[in-house]
Amino acid sequence: MSSHPFNERAATRQQAERDRFIATHPKSMALARAAQAHYLFGVPLHWMRDWPSPATLFVRSAQGITLTCADGLAYADFCLGDTGAMFGHSPPELATAIAEQAALGLTCMLPSDRAARVGEQLQNVFGLPVWQMALTASDANRFVLRWARAITARSRVLVFDGCYHGAVDDTLVDLDPATGRTLPRPSVLGNVHNHAEFTRVVPFNDLAALEEALAQGDVACLLAEPALTNFGLVPPAADFWDAARALCHRHGSLFVCDETHTISTARGGYAHAHGLAPDFLVVGKAVAGGLPCAVYGFTHQMALRMTAAKDAAPEGHSGIGTTLAGNALTLAALDASLQHLHSAANYAHVLALAASLEQALRRRIDHASMPWTITRLGARMELQFMPHTPRNAQDVRAHAQSALEVFTHLFMLNRGVLLTPFHCMLLVSPATQQADVDRLLRAFDELLAALA
Ligand SMILES: Cc1ncc(COP(=O)(O)O)c(C=O)c1O
Known part of the structure; x- marks a missing residue:
């Protein structure tokens, strides 16, 4: 697994992304230190430490798909609370x-x-x-x-x-x-x-x-x-x-x-x-x-x-x-x-926007000749670091590249885009607009360039 070149490249670039997060998130870093005193693992639910950033991102507010952290930085949220906020935050x-x-x-x-x-x-x-x-x-x-x-x-x-x-x-x-x-x-x-x-x-x-x-x-x-x-x-x-x-x-x-x-x-x-x-x-x-x-x-x-x-x-x-x-x-x-x-209009919006995002990601992957794929199910899609759509869990295990996954998350987060932390899942909501998709695509272009 770790012999995969992109996995190795990601691992060597990870420290630079960690340094960048620490420099740009002084308040989240301080809140993480304060929360350490009263929460096991420093967070209300220990899974919240599974995000790949040096400290958990502390949230000030979330509206539509814009999530604003304690440092006042705005993120285009494609994680959407791992589906809990699939219709956008606080409609x-x-x-x-x-x-x-x-x-x-x-x-x-x-x-x-x-x-x-x-x-x-x-x-x-x-x-x-x-x-x-x-x-x-x-x-x-x-x-x-x-x-x-x-x-x-x-x-x-x-x-x-x-x-x-x-x-x-x-x-x-x-x-x-x-x-x-x-x-x-x-x-x-x-x-x-x-x-x-x-x-x-x-x-x-x-x-x-x-x-x-x-x-x-x-x-x-x-x-x-x-x-x-x-x-x-x-x-x-x-x-x-x-x-x-x-x-x-x-x-x-x-x-x-x-x-x-x-x-x-x-x-x-x-x-x-x-x-x-x-x-x-x-x-x-x-x-x-x-x-x-x-x-x-x-x-x-x-x-x-x-x-x-x-x-x-x-x-x-x-x-x-x-x-x-x-x-x-x-x-x-x-x-x-x-x-x-749960309206027909909301689903029409998310299905069309997700389909166009899938195509845009696929074009970039093909252009960069990456051995990756995108698998989509309606408004949900997954960036997979393998050349074909998996058939079962064993297929996924065989292609796992954890360093590349962790790097991708932090890299995108540092460029204002949140992906679901446990794997590279993206969710499009009724509140997601073309401008949010464009922001994600710009960050993805940078990711491809960084790994080239
Ligand atoms: C398919 C599926 N079912 C059930 C659950 C459990 O949801 P909850 O954690 O809200 O109980 C999850 C959580 O990720 C899930 O993905």
């Missing part, structure tokens, strides 16, 4: 709805009077008729796994290698490429359970492996993103989902579609646009414009089976739900978001 309709509801009660453990309308809109946007709410996509996935196991009376969950569905223990497993066995993910802290006992992992885009895993007859559900988005961007092969869906059906396993990131594909998400007909659908992060909220929807048939499972269980805790889920503030934000953000 005016959302900010107004939140402010109005804030004066009318935040949480009552009762539905607000707008709940029925929100349910109708969820069906309108995502296509499924019945819904439940959670506060995070991690929670929603956890709850759906519980329902799926309860209604099928099967213990196994099936996921794809390289998946990420949040802090959901059952899914934090890897595929051992040498043996094909499922292994607990070694980086997970404090794990005492062998999740490999109840979870099976197969490579994405591999129908034979999927069939073999399902044929054992113990799989409650396949939990999957329509495309892998958290291990680089890995799109499904043509007809993969038609066949995968049919296999689930044939073997009595439910299909749970996690659209938390793939709602970037089209209005209502990938499953809606491509007719995947999931049994359950999970959406979090941006569903209420970035206010903590997640939803899961399901068919009438699932609703009947869930009702029967609940009725048959003894009185007491179901293990599903949290006190603040479905609170009044969240419902108000979801209402405004479904009305104003």
Whole structure:
């Protein structure tokens, strides 16, 4: 890996970029030192240290796609809170709805009077008729796994290698490429359970492996993103989902579609646009414009089976739900978001602008003869340091160039452009304009020149 020339070139230039950040961000550097006293790793959530800058960028404000840091520098934000702010930061309709509801009660453990309308809109946007709410996509996935196991009376969950569905223990497993066995993910802290006992992992885009895993007859559900988005961007092969869906059906396993990131594909998400007909659908992060909220929807048939499972269980805790889920503030934000953000006009804007950005990046990569590619799924795209679109997680691992990735992030950040930190993902929002795209392209030209 490190023998790759661009990786080595990036590693040697990294110190200059670190020095540049330190010189131009004295306030973020000072805030980082102060925060060190009161936060583990100096940040409210330790992932915030995973950005590649010498200190975390402390944010003063974020509006549209402009993020302003404590030093007063403005950034064109293509990370957008790793999808949480996919519709732009603080869209005016959302900010107004939140402010109005804030004066009318935040949480009552009762539905607000707008709940029925929100349910109708969820069906309108995502296509499924019945819904439940959670506060995070991690929670929603956890709850759906519980329902799926309860209604099928099967213990196994099936996921794809390289998946990420949040802090959901059952899914934090890897595929051992040498043996094909499922292994607990070694980086997970404090794990005492062998999740490999109840979870099976197969490579994405591999129908034979999927069939073999399902044929054992113990799989409650396949939990999957329509495309892998958290291990680089890995799109499904043509007809993969038609066949995968049919296999689930044939073997009595439910299909749970996690659209938390793939709602970037089209209005209502990938499953809606491509007719995947999931049994359950999970959406979090941006569903209420970035206010903590997640939803899961399901068919009438699932609703009947869930009702029967609940009725048959003894009185007491179901293990599903949290006190603040479905609170009044969240419902108000979801209402405004479904009305104003998940709109055909917003999607038309982001899909057109993202397509033109993809073409512009591709032209530059070709012109510079770089062995790189761009993979796009609607408004989301990924700069990949490999010559072809990956087919599965193992393909991504084989081409990993971490020094080049880290360098690219910091280089772009130093030129006023934010990319998603864990890989080189770019997201176009309804607030993104051609001028923002031009700024990104200028920085990308500089990056290519620096690596030439
Ligand atoms: C596909 C997918 N599902 C679920 C989650 C979990 O979201 P949250 O961290 O908001 O719980 C993520 C987070 O990145 C995700 O990418």
